[in-house]
Amino acid sequence: MKPSKTIHIALGSNKGQKLQYLQQAIDAVFEHVGVVKKISSVYKTPALGFDGDDFYNACIxxxxxxxxxxxxxxxxxIETALGRQSKTTEGYASREIDLDILFFEDEILQENTLTIPHAELHKRKFVLQPLRDITTDFxxxxxxxxxxxxxxECEDPSVIEVLNVQLENPIDSFRFKRYNYIAIEGNIGAGKTSLTHKIAQDFNAKIILERFADNPFLxxxxxxxxxxxxxxxxxxxxxxxxxISDDLSQLDLFKDFxxxxxxxxxxxxxxxxxxAEDEFRLYRKLFYQVYKDIAKPDLYVYLYxxxxxxxxxxxxxxxxxxxxxxxxxxxKINAGYLDFLKSQPEMNVKIIDISDKDFVKSREDYLWLLNQISEAALVPQS
Structure with missing residues (x-):
């Protein structure tokens, strides 16, 4: 898995359905850039540097x-898709949506097309105020x-007015949090550990990983x-x-599932x-003695x-x-899993064929997979 970076983005709109543009921009950022962790309040501020309608501003x-x-x-x-046109005159102008990278962790970048941190952010109250909503120690x-x-120290005289509205986080549309315990299973190399890592990171879940790498007999x-x-x-x-007995019994109050x-x-x-058959009979007997009190997952996802x-x-x-x-x-392993799942009608199982997907490299494929799992979370399987 690629390492992820925490970044901050400013959003602004002063044309048309301003709140709608802000929400559509957040949805698109989630789809094309990454998971949205925090959303500030929305602030109304006057246009700065030109005559125009008031702006609605936020940071994520x-x-x-x-x-x-x-x-x-x-x-x-995203700006183009939401209707923003290329400027035909010098200076500032009204716009459906404006998206700016403010910080990219603590990276410093100065190029013709991109400056990070944003060169003007410390001069603008309409940026600093929503940014303070979502990060305080940066x-x-x-x-x-x-x-x-x-x-x-900001000398911007603009009047900042907080609006009584709240933009929605796209991640809340997924229904994972209705369950306490989700198991991701699959064959050797199916991607179950990669998916588990991504879900734990994006959805604030406690992660439980099999310690197979420590097994000297493998x-x-x-x-x-x-x-x-x-x-x-x-x-x-x-x-x-x-x-599993240790992990399931140790609740983490700061995690959602x-x-x-x-x-x-x-x-x-x-x-x-x-x-061998006789060994398996003995093993199965021991297995049910050992695991008789272990809780089953609320949702069992099998990656095929x-x-x-x-x-x-x-x-x-x-x-x-x-x-x-x-x-x-x-x-044989795949057949064994499918036979087992057929014999467990009481389990809430979702089998997902990802043979033509690459959810590690493709965010589109990852979101498709999340939607497949979320559908299972909406309606328990019979």
Missing amino acids: TVETELKPKKVLKALQS QHPVLQKSLEQLWE PKFYKEPERYAFTLEMSFLADRYQQ MVSDYDVFKSLIFSKITL QNTERLQANIKKRGRNYEKDIKDDYLE
Whole structure:
């Protein structure tokens, strides 16, 4: 996954349905730039530097994986899509929407088309006031002053009026928070851990990740599966129980729900494939004794990818002990998952085919996937 950066963007409109333009801009930023973390109040201010209608202004905090120039290009495209025309005269003019990058974390950039931090932000109350709504401890990386200092020193005489309206955050349209615990499952290389990370980051969820990388028997199993299968599955049985029981019992008051990249029943699915029949019967008996009191997820999401795509993903992540995984093994795992899910009518399950999607690289694909999961969260599966 690409590292994300926290950025601040100013929005302004003084033509037509001003609130509608601000909301449409926020929706488009969420779609094309990144998740919107905070939205300021809306402020009415007089036009500055020209005669025109009053502006409605706001600021938003966004987390993005894009570089500064990509963000600028996206914001310009949003302005054009919302009807802003290219200037035909010098100076300021009325506009449907105006979007400006204020800060890009603490980066400093000075180029012909882009200056970060925004060169005029400290001179404008209509920027500083909404910016103070969403961040209080940020320091201007060039001026080395806090926002409070910049506000106190600002000589802009404009009258700032807060409006009794609230812009909506697009992320609230997703229904994940109705559940306490969501499990993301899938075959080897399906992308379950990547998706779990992204959901936890975007939706303020407590993350639970399987500790498979710490299992010393996993590389040995891939080299000699018959010899190490039972040892591997027993070690997973113990480790998964310890981890999931601890994580589910330790509530985090600052998180809205929990999301994990595995469900404990994967132990049964894999062991049925890897173990001899008599070993599996013993293992299954132990499994139900160990997990009889473990809570099942409120929503179980299964990411399906075809074998060709799984192999490409496995090769891309480059784990040496996975390089010789055979197609038929992956196909058995997938069949095992689907058979298991068919036998669990009481579980709320959503199976999503992402074979032609790349939600890690494509924000469009990621939002499509979120909508698929959100639909499941609206109507429990029968």
